[in-house]
Amino acid sequence: MDTTQYLDVFIDESNEHIEVLYKKLLELEKDPTEKAIIEEIFRAAHTLKGMSATMGYNDLAKLTHTLENVFDAIRYDKVQVQSEMIDLLVETVDHLNAMVEDIASGGNGSQDITDVANQLEAIEKGEVVVPKEKIETVQEVVTAQNSSVFTKLDEFELSILNESNERGFQNFEVSVQLREDCLLKGARVFMVFEVLEQLGEVIKSNPSVTDLEDENFDYSFSVILVSSAKENEIAEKIKKVSEIEKVTVDAFSVNNYLDRKETELTTPVTNEVNTVEDKKVEKNESTDSENTKSSHNKTIRVNIDKLDVLMNLFEELIIDRGRLEQISTELRNTELQESVERMSRVSSDLQNIILTMRMVPIEHVFSRFPRMIRKLARDLDKQVDLEIIGADTELDRTVIDEIGDPIVHLLRNAIDHGVETPEVRLQKGKPEKGTIKLKAFHSGNHVFIEIADDGAGINKEKVLKKAIENGIVSENDKDTLTDQQIYGLIMESGFSTADKISDISGRGVGLDVVKNTIESLGGSITIDSEYNKGSVFSIQLPLTLTIISVLLVELNKEKYAIPLSSIIETAIVSKEQILSAHHKKVIDFRGKVVPLVNLKEIFDVPNADHDEEYTSIVIVKKGEKMAALVVDSFIGQQEVVLKSLGAYLSSTFAISGATILGDGQVALIVDSNAVIK
Structure with a gap:
């Protein structure tokens, strides 16, 4: 059966089910006996298993089936949920997510799932799970499966690589993984390339240089480098660039590359997914009743590019409407004025509908934060509870695309600088577990997003002292500043009050970028704080930018x-x-x-x-x-x-x-x- 026509729908619905799994697993950690949560996880896994099997993605179906069995045992009280299980279950969903991403990028979603499946089967049998030192991360699995991301090198590039070997140079494949909270990906790539060019010559990059400059990539990229330097020297120099998560330097063999290409040419490969990109428009238009059953036959999936075209056409209509209104006023023709007034009313309704179609619940941004908070809290040995309010608040898609990174940085800042360790909180008479509230709500033509924590707050004296040292504020002006103006100083470029630099924050970069990003969207950010009580960062954004x-x-x-x-x-x-x-x-x-x-x-x-x-x-x-x-x-x-x-x-x-x-x-x-x- 040819399933390529259903591929887009499969990917979209798989992502929705994986999001449910992530969300409900975090809820299950807080309430391990809640049957409704367990049932929802089981249903999501069951549906994903059936879809994967139908589409022919066997590894995805097998791993989901094993996960389904675990929750089948849990819901019939054969197995009790334990805290050490949750880490493994989240890692399992990470693997599922990586498989779906591989399918979306044209792969077949295959992975070595033996270790994870064995540990899940041990849970199902009621055995105590003793996790290995660390389940292999998704990134490492993908890297292990794909010995090289470079599959197309032309004759000129191959001749350079061969000649470099003859002259005593070495060829390396350098893979760089940026941190997920990196705000300026293009700038980081530029800095990495500067380091590489000092070490040797870059022959090829994946993605292309143009895509890297336009930030048209996720968080990782690879290059082929010709250099006389050693592998560890290359890795160490790249790691000096901030916001780098991981660097891998491997020798690149031209002979192995040619052998691999020859094997690919002689091995029959099914070519089902090759036409995915060419058929995207057709698939988006051909929505049959089966594909929309999950949404009760009331929704269809529309390519966002079509909405952008529709918006551009309507913008032209708004301009022409203004011209007609002016002409009708000048001519003072009653019938023309009535027609123009009616056209204005209809176009206003049409405008509201089009803007509503472009609106996306802010939940699309918020949904990834609980996982991030959970991981950061563990890394910092802190106990943090994230409370999300108003996730169904809607924002224009263009604003949604831009607002994710600033919120990530503010949340990381709240965990690192705001919430104290359990010992310190107990000494201050606070609950052992800190709380971060992420709230979104509409007010007029704006959306407000608040990030509030019950942590240490902002020390005004310390901020003022640092600002005077950095020359941001003069001694004469310090007494004239209001509290909010003092708090706002922490968003000046290069400002940091951290006593030590950590991987989470404290490098003196970030909050100024957050402020600039929000202001570039036509919004604003204000800070309110009470020392030892907590802080509130309030973001105001327009509903739409067009x-x-x-x-x-x-x-x-x-x-x-x-x-x-x-x-x-x-x-x-x-x-x-x-x-x-x-x-x-x-x-x-x-x-x-x-x-x-x-x-x-x-x-x-x-x-x-x-x-x-x-x-x-x-x-x-x-x-x-x-x-x-x-x-x-x-x-x-x-x-x-x-x-x-x-x-x-x-x-x-x-x-x-x-x-x-x-x-x-x-x-x-x-x-x-x-x-x-």
Whole structure:
């Protein structure tokens, strides 16, 4: 039976079942006798086994069948759940996950599962499980099975490798695994390549250099290196680059490569999975009733690229709608105005539907955190309970893609710097087990994500002392800072109060990247803390990044747009209300001194000579800071489509993008965060 047409559905549903297994195993560790959890794990394993067997992935089916047998024994009270079992069961699901990933990338999902299967069978028989020193990790299994990731070397590359051997150099295959919390993968790859080029010459990389630069890879990559250095010297120098999890350096033999290629050519291989990529579009369109039964026939799977195309078309429709509204206003034709009003209502409904289709529950990001917290807590000898609230809160897919890494770093920071060890917590009169709360909720057109812990909190005096040492704050200014401004100093570049550098955090990098990533998404981050009581990191993000509400303003007949999300108020002030402080113009806004920022000066807009009696201002806010933007006049509020300025103009100061207005004019969108900063 040809099963290739079902491959996409199989991979999607397998990932869903594996996610259930991970989630429920962590719940089972907290409540080992809960029958409902055991039943759910059994059902997920049973379904995955049946799907795998039908698709012909025998190793996956066999391992899942063994896991199913264990939980069959548990649910009929033949075996009692013990804490030492959970590690093995989680490792088993790691193997299942690796197999599915292998299938998704075009492999056949085969693995040596003998050791894991034997230990699971021992659990099923009620024998005490004595785990080996460490079950072979998924990465090591995959590496062992695939002696080399390089399967296609051309004649030129082979000739270089042969010639290097003749000249006394050695050929190496270097594999580098980045840490999963690495925020700037492209930068780390660049630093590794710099080290490699000092040691020798890189002949080929997998993935390609282009994919590595674009961060179009998971967390590992390999290169073929010609060098006179020793294997351990190469590995040690690469490990000096931060956020490197693992480095493997093996000799690369051209003869072995040619022998392997010859074997592949003479061995008949089934070619079922080779056409997977070519048929992706067809498979996404051909959803039959069997594939949708798991979702009660109410959902279909749609390729995200199609949603992106749909969104782009709708953005063009929004621009044309604005043009029609302007024409109907100018012509004052009643029938035309009625038609345009109806079109506006329908397009607004359509806009809500399209935006809703692009929304993804934040659970897709949150679901991997319990496993990570559990592992980190064990590594640091701490007891931590993670409480997730509001995982069904929805965010635009583009925001979801970007927000994962910042949250990972904040959680790692909370475990390492926040939650104390059990002994210290008991001395402080706290429960032995610390709690980290991860909460998401909607408010207006924004989503708020809070990471709260009941740990040590932030020592204000220590932060201030370090900030003064680093030259971030002067001695004169330290008394004028509010508590939140002091806490915010820990997000400055290179700032760290850690007494010692650990693998978890404390290198002085990370929080500044977190802040920059969130602000690049149009969001903000604030910190609140109480010493020895705990800390709360609050992230505010827009629901979507493509269609935004703005206030259109005019600067000497040029139109600019200021996002409504950053505006507090608009006002018209007289000359008498404008004051001077430290040689700068300011106004008194509700008891606060707010600096005046002339947008004409920032954007080099020619200024009229005449002296105005009144000045139009827009009060904008970023965290605790405010500024009053001086404009010529207000045009009005409007929904616009945010368009990128492209790579050539990406570094333009205080401009985040542009939009096309109804009359065809281009209005630049002001980045008020940059202006305030």
